[in-house]
Amino acid sequence: xxxxxxxxxxxxxxxxxxxxxxxxxxxxxxxxxxxxxxxxxxxxxxxxxxxxxxxxxxxxxxxxxxxxxxxxxxxxxxxxxxxxxxxxxxxxxxxxxxxxxxxxxxxxxxxxxxxxxxxxxxxxxxxxxxxxxxxxxxxxxxxxxxxxxxxxxxxxxxxxxxxxxxxxxxxxxxxxxxxxxxxxxxxxxxxxxxxxxxxxxxxxxxxxxxxxxxxxxxxxxxxxxxxxxxxxxxxxxxxxxxxxxxxxxxxxxxx
Amino acid sequence: xxxxxxxxxxxxxxxxxxxxxxxxxxxxxxxxxxxxxxxxxxxxxxxxxxxxxxxxxxxxxxxxxxxxxxxxxxxxxxxxxxxxxxxxxxxxxxxxxxxxxxxxxxxxxxxxxxxxxxxxxxxxxxxxxxxxxxxxxxxxxxxxxxxxxxxxxxxxxxxxxxxxxxxxxxxxxxxxxxxxxxxxxxxxxxxxxxxxxxxxxxxxxxxxxxxxxxxxxxxxxxxxxxxxxxxxxxxxxxxxxx
Amino acid sequence: xxxxxxxxxxxxxxxxxxxxxxxxxxxxxxxxxxxxxxxxxxxxxxxxxxxxxxxxxxxxxxxxxxxxxxxxxxxxxxxxxxxxxxxxxxxxxxxxxxxxxxxxxxxxxxxxxxxxxxxxxxxxxxxxxxxxxxxxxxxxxxxxxxxxxxxxxxxxxxxxxxxxxxxxxxxxxxxxxxxxxxxxxxxxxxxxxxxxxxxxxxxxxxxxxxxxxxxxxxxxxxxxxxxxxxxxxxxxxxxxxxxxxxxxxxxxxxxxxxxxxxxxxxxxxxxxxxxxxxxxxxxxxxxxxxxxxxxxxxxxxxxxxxxxxxxxxxxxxxxxxxxxxxxxxxxxxxxxxxxxxxxxxxxxxxxxxxxxxxxxxxxxxxxxxxxxxxxxxxxxxxxxxxxxxxxxxxxxxxxxxxxxxxxxxxxx
Numbered sequence: 045x046x047x048x049x050x051x052x053x054x055x056x057x058x059x060x061x062x063x064x065x066x067x068x069x070x071x072x073x074x075x076x077x078x079x080x081x082x083x084x085x086x087x088x089x090x091x092x093x094x095x096x097x098x099x100x101x102x103x104x105x106x107x108x109x110x111x112x113x114x115x116x117x118x119x120x121x122x123x124x125x126x127x128x129x130x131x132x133x134x135x136x137x138x139x140x141x142x143x144x145x146x147x148x149x150x151x152x153x154x155x156x157x158x159x160x161x162x163x164x165x166x167x168x169x170x171x172x173x174x175x176x177x178x179x180x181x182x183x184x185x186x187x188x189x190x191x192x193x194x195x196x197x198x199x200x201x202x203x204x205x206x207x208x209x210x211x212x213x214x215x216x217x218x219x220x221x222x223x224x225x226x227x228x229x230x231x232x233x234x235x236x237x238x239x240x241x242x243x244x245x246x247x248x249x250x251x252x253x254x255x256x257x258x259x260x261x262x263x264x265x266x267x268x269x270x271x272x273x274x275x276x277x278x279x280x281x282x283x284x285x286x287x288x289x290x291x292x293x294x295x296x297x298x299x
Numbered sequence: 300x301x302x303x304x305x306x307x308x309x310x311x312x313x314x315x316x317x318x319x320x321x322x323x324x325x326x327x328x329x330x331x332x333x334x335x336x337x338x339x340x341x342x343x344x345x346x347x348x349x350x351x352x353x354x355x356x357x358x359x360x361x362x363x364x365x366x367x368x369x370x371x372x373x374x375x376x377x378x379x380x381x382x383x384x385x386x387x388x389x390x391x392x393x394x395x396x397x398x399x400x401x402x403x404x405x406x407x408x409x410x411x412x413x414x415x416x417x418x419x420x421x422x423x424x425x426x427x428x429x430x431x432x433x434x435x436x437x438x439x440x441x442x443x444x445x446x447x448x449x450x451x452x453x454x455x456x457x458x459x460x461x462x463x464x465x466x467x468x469x470x471x472x473x474x475x476x477x478x479x480x481x482x483x484x485x486x487x488x489x490x491x492x493x494x495x496x497x498x499x500x501x502x503x504x505x506x507x508x509x510x511x512x513x514x515x516x517x518x519x520x521x522x523x524x525x526x527x528x529x530x531x532x533x534x535x536x537x538x539x540x541x
Numbered sequence: 542x543x544x545x546x547x548x549x550x551x552x553x554x555x556x557x558x559x560x561x562x563x564x565x566x567x568x569x570x571x572x573x574x575x576x577x578x579x580x581x582x583x584x585x586x587x588x589x590x591x592x593x594x595x596x597x598x599x600x601x602x603x604x605x606x607x608x609x610x611x612x613x614x615x616x617x618x619x620x621x622x623x624x625x626x627x628x629x630x631x632x633x634x635x636x637x638x639x640x641x642x643x644x645x646x647x648x649x650x651x652x653x654x655x656x657x658x659x660x661x662x663x664x665x666x667x668x669x670x671x672x673x674x675x676x677x678x679x680x681x682x683x684x685x686x687x688x689x690x691x692x693x694x695x696x697x698x699x700x701x702x703x704x705x706x707x708x709x710x711x712x713x714x715x716x717x718x719x720x721x722x723x724x725x726x727x728x729x730x731x732x733x734x735x736x737x738x739x740x741x742x743x744x745x746x747x748x749x750x751x752x753x754x755x756x757x758x759x760x761x762x763x764x765x766x767x768x769x770x771x772x773x774x775x776x777x778x779x780x781x782x783x784x785x786x787x788x789x790x791x792x793x794x795x796x797x798x799x800x801x802x803x804x805x806x807x808x809x810x811x812x813x814x815x816x817x818x819x820x821x822x823x824x825x826x827x828x829x830x831x832x833x834x835x836x837x838x839x840x841x842x843x844x845x846x847x848x849x850x851x852x853x854x855x856x857x858x859x860x861x862x863x864x865x866x867x868x869x870x871x872x873x874x875x876x877x878x879x880x881x882x883x884x885x886x887x888x889x890x891x892x893x894x895x896x897x898x899x900x901x902x903x904x905x906x907x908x909x910x911x912x913x914x915x916x917x918x919x920x921x922x923x924x925x926x927x928x929x930x931x932x933x934x935x936x937x938x939x940x941x942x943x944x945x946x947x948x949x950x951x952x953x
Contacts, residue, residue, distance in 0.1 A: 242919060
């Protein structure tokens with residue numbers, strides 16, 4: 045498997061996209077520092093990038109890469125190589141190079157300007173989101189043989205989790221606002237990895253936002269060790285579940 | 300060596316393979332023929348594990364191949380249309396394949412030499428013509444001394460000289476006692492390299508016998524004629540039964 | 542009356558009669574404070590030596606100067622009020638009061654001052670007292686540099702740190718109050734000055750006053766109090782250079798203004814509070830040059846407020862800068878710095894050329910449905926706010942700052 049990962053990495057580097065992505069993140073982070081020296085504001089701006097751009101880039105790039113690697117996958121599968129290894133190699137190589145790009149692009153400027161605890165959280169949640177959306181992208185990719193369709197499905201995932209889901213959540217809150225909704229909304233948040241990452245970050249950055257009776261409830265939950273364990277395991281679940289599902293489909297897929 | 304039992308494959312509503320049962324033995328060379336869409340490629344891909352059958356089983360040396368992958372160590376495969384990582388150089392491709400199948404100490408580079416592929420080692424795959432690509436595919440298939448060789452349309456798109464080189468190689472491997480499965484539209488080529496014939500039509504095996512007995516049955520000397528006669532006989536038979 | 546005047550008066554008065562000094566201590570001739578108080582003539586001085594004095598309730602009805610050496614401990618043994626004073630011209634200094642009784646009917650205090658004037662209470666320490674310093678119907682009192690600490694677990698087990706009722710001309714300076722119900726409590730206290738005090742970690746309010754007109758608060762810090770600072774039913778208050786910090790909680794405010802009129806609230810800092818300022822039924826106040834930083838809501842302006850002027854404040858990194866529950870615009874909001882302002886300044890006069898609307902639709906949504914706070918910083922909220930800014934539908938269209946500052950003001 046390590047041998048295959050090597051070649052996937054090689055292929056990823058050839059496309060240069062990962063390098064562009066790193067450069068983009070670097071430029072953004074440096075620009076935020078130039079515009080505003082305040083760490084809090086820089087991290088907040090990066091939070092928007094993390095919640096919007098990282099999932100989008102991860103999901104689209106992974107899907108395109110999967111279809112561009114179709115020949116490679118076909119070639120490998122005619123060889124004495126396990127399907128699982130091929131799939132995992134592709135997955136690990138894409139996810140780790142995207143994460144690396146994110147960590148380098150955001151982390152380097154902070155190394156220069158001085159690190160800060162929320163930055164670490166930002167990096168960790170960013171990496172988590174990257175893996176989640178690479179998983180979702182692979183899932184979308186094995187669902188169909190049509191590249192355009194797969195990209196469509198992948199974009200839909202992104203659109204759903206970053207916008208539609210929150211709209212539905214707002215609707216639920218609006219409709220049932222007369223009832224105590226804390227537990228319900230808490231579990232609904234857990235069903236969206238982007239929301240989960242956002243809440244974890246907000247707890248680090250501007251807790252003031254989460255004040256008031258309702259906010260205090262969420263803060264107590266997510267601020268506790270149990271809450272952190274809860275968020276981390278849910279994010280892990282969001283990574284593993286689509287990935288396992290995709291691998292199962294891939295194992296039975298006709299090439 | 301390879302035993303296929305009531306193999307069935309459906310793509311949605313389309314039945315690509317319909318109750319295919321077939322024994323393939325070592326030392327023989329099978330010509331797999333039939334019109335387009337008759338299920339030849341699907342059958343080959345099933346043997347390679349690229350296509351997962353709907354029902355039925357394939358045994359390779361008496362072991363089922365479903366979800367197994369180690370048996371492919373014994374197969375050399377030349378696809379109909381060779382699809383390779385487009386950014387890779389030819390040399391890197393060979394390097395990678397050797398790397399991926401490290402078990403074999405000694406590799407068979409006869410075709411590599413014969414086709415003079417060394418000269419284009421630094422070219423990228425996307426820059427190759429269809430014929431050159433076929434040469435690469437062929438060289439890769441023979442590279443690892445695999446006891447089973449599956450060649451999907453090996454001569455299509457090759458220039459006459461290369462066709463002859465490839466044929467020689469195939470005959471030579473056949474003599475070494477390997478199992479060969481070859482599909483081709485160019486029946487003349489098959490005449491020289493195949494000993495058995497499997498004729499497929501609409502996902503079913505219509506005929507499976509040695510080429511010699513086929514020729515005897517149809518009273519023809521040439522394989523092309525023999526097959527044409529066979530098809531005509533079958534059509535006649537069908538119209539009668541209907 | 543000034544401090545100098547008071548000292549002069551004391552001096553004149555003490556030279557009039559011969560003043561004696563009484564030393565109280567375990568090894569002295571006078572072993573009990575009670576005894577010394579009985580023996581002393583008005584104007585005498587009592588020096589209390591170090592030690593623990595358990596003398597129940599001490600009642601002082603003549604002008605005396607009582608000084609502690611190395612903080613002698615006056616122990617109320619969890620059942621008594623320690624000092625009850627009904628006399629003018631008293632000085633209490635350098636004493637340590639511990640363990641007053643706790644009673645729900647009588648407000649037991651470490652020092653209770655009734656109908657007295659010209660009294661100084663300075664440099665004392667208070668530990669585990671029900672009420673610390675309790676003043677009623679008194680005037681011209683100086684409460685300076687005292688330290689009050691209590692560790693109550695619930696509101697009804699504890700009284701206020703510095704409690705004043707119907708007083709005037711009081712100076713409260715440089716005291717530290719921690720762990721009481723209200724740090725500083727005023728009811729009907731007028732013409733008083735409260736400076737450089739530190740009120741932290743009190744169960745309810747750091748500062749709580751009602752009907753206390755013409756008072757001035759300067760340079761105080763109110764931190765981590767259960768519900769922040771609440772001021773009500775008062776006019777002509779001046780609050781300058783105070784710091785309201787970290788008053789978190791479901792109903793906590795940096796500063797709650799309820800029925801406050803004609804007051805000045807300037808140069809204060811509101812940092813990390815659930816609500817920076819909550820205003821209700823207040824009018825004609827001047828809120829200027831304050832710093833609102835990292836609050837949940839910087840300013841909650843209820844519709845019952847009118848004619849307030851909110852000018853030249855800095856609003857930075859608050860979740861919501863301004864929310865209101867009405868649609869009428871009765872207050873003036875002008876020339877503030879808003880870090881969310883995205884306008885431009887073509888004529889370079891450091892004032893934005895397009896008005897800023899500080900009320901966001903998301904803020905309005907959260908007002909109605911608090912659970913919606915979970916969507917804070919999501920893409921959806923971003924889009925909603927942008928759309929609303931372009932075409933106000935739900936937020937009051939005329940509520941805006943017509944001359945927003947381009948850069949934050951430097952108040953230091």
